[in-house]
Amino acid sequence: MAQSDQQPRKQRGGRNLQAAIGVGVGLGAVIVASLFFVKVLFLVVVVAAAAVGVWELSSRLTERKGIATPLYPLLAGAVAMPVLGYWAGAQWAAAALALTGLAIMIWRMNQPPENYLRDITAGIFTAFYVPFLATFVALMLAAADGPQRIVLFLVVTICSDTGAYAVGYKFGRNKLAPTISPGKTREGLAGGVGLSMIAGALIMQYVIDGGQWWQGLILGGCAAVTATLGDLAESMIKRDLGIKDMGTLLPGHGGIMDRLDSLLPTAPVVWLLLAAFVGS
Known part of the structure; x- marks a missing residue:
């Protein structure tokens, strides 16, 4: 073999x-x-x-x-x-x-x-x-609809990562931050923002009580930006420390912090926008 x-x-x-x-x-x-x-x-x-x-x-x-x-x-x-x-x-x-x-x-x-x-x-x-x-x-x-809010938060963040990877892999040409994360491209960022905005609009309209699709567009776009910045921030920390991953707890993923890098900075943004749009 x-x-x-x-x-x-x-x-x-x-x-x-x-x-x-x-x-x-x-x-x-x-x-x-x-x-x-x-x-x-x-x-x-x-x-x-x-x-x-x-x-x-x-x-x-x-x-x-x-x-x-x-x-x-x-x-x-x-x-x-x-x-x-x-x-x-x-x-x-x-x-x-x-x-x-x-x-x-x-x-x-x-x-x-x-x-x-x-x-x-x-x-x-x-x-x-x-x-x-x-x-x-x-x-x-x-919140009373807490599970639905968590789903929105997780989905828009995951869509940001997924959209950025898929579009960047296929169409990425221009580096976003080559000294921090050479794999990220501006095309990938656009793909992540777009997919996150679509997901945010759908979930806000059909899952979040009192939500409107245009609010989901704003929320999804903001979440994609903060998710990307969070990923870049942790990449800076790891480069300063001279390591590839924060840990080895999750096979194929690295450590817990390697999964939380985009989620942590996105959480306060999504919470604030939800509070502004539909109340806390």
């Missing part, structure tokens, strides 16, 4: 395609089951993703840069922010972020003062970047 027949099939970037598809389907099943059978179970998914994301980012910062981010206050914040956001509202989540920052500053005092400012700055950045942004998913979930 030829060597090419013995190796697992891979897609561009060297990832195992079969593993990536299997993990993607499994994650999708968990999301659907938690959303539409017992809504609060999806909050557990959000908290778990935030906690693992905090651990991944903190671990890479320590391994590659020697930055000692206080992990235990970060993990406590990763639980407190989404939970308080879901049960008590945005103001409590913001208070949890502030208290997490204070806890990081105090916890780091157990070590010598050298690099104190560097370590707490990285810790506060981690608290904002992962659990606080993830809290906006919990805020969407807390």
Whole structure:
């Protein structure tokens, strides 16, 4: 048998395609089951993703840069922010972020003062970047039609990635940000924006109570832009750290943070636009 027949099939970037598809389907099943059978179970998914994301980012910062981010206050914040956001509202989540920052500053005092400012700055950045942004998913979930809002949020973000990949693969010629992510093209960005806008218009019109198709066009376009910027931002972080993936937890996908890169910055935008269009 030829060597090419013995190796697992891979897609561009060297990832195992079969593993990536299997993990993607499994994650999708968990999301659907938690959303539409017992809504609060999806909050557990959000908290778990935030906690693992905090651990991944903190671990890479320590391994590659020697930055000692206080992990235990970060993990406590990763639980407190989404939970308080879901049960008590945005103001409590913001208070949890502030208290997490204070806890990081105090916890780091157990070590010598050298690099104190560097370590707490990285810790506060981690608290904002992962659990606080993830809290906006919990805020969407807390609405009466929370599952439908989460579906809208996930679909427009996935359509942004899918449209960008498909159009960029077929028609991409002009690089979007060659020094950050050489594979991204302007044509791909246009494809992602277009598909995300179509999906947003359809879901807003037919799934979200009180939604209008034109609102979905705006929401989908904004989501595609923030998803792309989020992807580029994490690419910058990984290039600075000198790594390809944030982790290895998800075969064929990398780590949790490699799946959250476009979702995290998109969550507050979708939450805000939904609140403006149909109420919170």
